[in-house]
Amino acid sequence: MSAPTARRRPAPARRRPSRAPARRPALPSRATVLRRRAVALLTLLTVLGLGYAVWFTSLLGVRVVEVEGLVELEPAAVREAADIGPGEPLARLDVEAVTARVRELPRVADVRVERVLPGTVRLTVRERVPVAVLKSADGAHLVDSTGKDYATVAQEPAGLPELKVSGDRRATDAAVSVLIQLPEGLRDEVLAVSAGTGADVELTLTAGRQVRWGSAAETPRKAAVLEVLLSRPGTVFDVSSPELATVS
Structure with missing residues (x-):
């Protein structure tokens, strides 16, 4: 006779994990609020x-x-x-x-x-720092590097060149522009700067020397040419056209 077939026990039913109810965050107390x-x-x-x-x-x-x-x-x-x-x-x-x-x-x-x-x-x-002085009956008018006449003093400061210009603003601007662009050594020799328009600036130097400058254009170049010319004898130095400078 054949051996009796063993009966399989049914697998136990799987239990679903129980979900605990979510806890609501505790509300702050009235005193805290x-x-x-x-x-x-x-x-x-x-x-x-x-x-x-x-x-x-x-x-x-x-x-x-x-x-x-x-x-x-x-x-x-x-x-x-x-x-x-x-x-x-x-x-x-x-x-x-x-x-x-x-x-x-x-x-x-x-x-x-x-x-x-x-x-x-x-x-x-x-x-403001004066670079030149305008002489007038009421005193010496100080002029700064912008050409502004900003103060009048009874006694003019030593070492400032005299500014001799017409009432044309272009003359003042050109004269001052030339003066402030000169090398320090050359500027120390300037006694006066004159101009009637913006294109006829002239310098009066020590020892009775005159410089015909022309306009303020090419001032650095003109100054370099003039420094060479001043080593030659003469009283009138014309650098208005620096490429054709003359001494007489």
């Missing part, structure tokens, strides 16, 4: 208060106006021109307006305006 709102409100009020204090009160207002770089001008004159009120909020200071007011002073070539916390405004002034 109120505390956060209070902190946010306090921060906002602090920022607004500081902003108001900086922009509309004298907390960070101007207490000192420093003036630097002066040679001839008095600090009081610069402060008066700047017209910065004591206690004026530093953050609201109109730097461009202050700069424009100080630049109206004839002796001022430029000025830098700086805010320095907590309450200082620093004005660094660059004064």
Whole structure:
């Protein structure tokens, strides 16, 4: 007889993993919400208060106006021109307006305006430097490198050449342009610069020598030619056409 066939036991049913219900995050308590709102409100009020204090009160207002770089001008004159009120909020200071007011002073070539916390405004002034002098019945008029007649003094400074020009602005510009482009050694020998128009500049040098310069064009080249010509005897040196310079 054949052996009885063994019966297979049915496989146990698989159990699906049970899913635990998701936990909702705990809501902050009412006290926590109120505390956060209070902190946010306090921060906002602090920022607004500081902003108001900086922009509309004298907390960070101007207490000192420093003036630097002066040679001839008095600090009081610069402060008066700047017209910065004591206690004026530093953050609201109109730097461009202050700069424009100080630049109206004839002796001022430029000025830098700086805010320095907590309450200082620093004005660094660059004064005009004279390069020539215009003699007149009311005194000596100082002229700077831009051709501006910016000050009148009773006694002319030593070492400045005299400027002899017509009322034509082109004559002044040409004469000053030639003068400031000359090499230092040559410029020291110039006693006077004259011009009636922008094309007839003449130099009066020491030892009675005259230089016919012409226009301000090619000034560096003309100066180089003149330095060579001055080694020759003569009283009139014409470099108006540097390629055809003459001595007589």
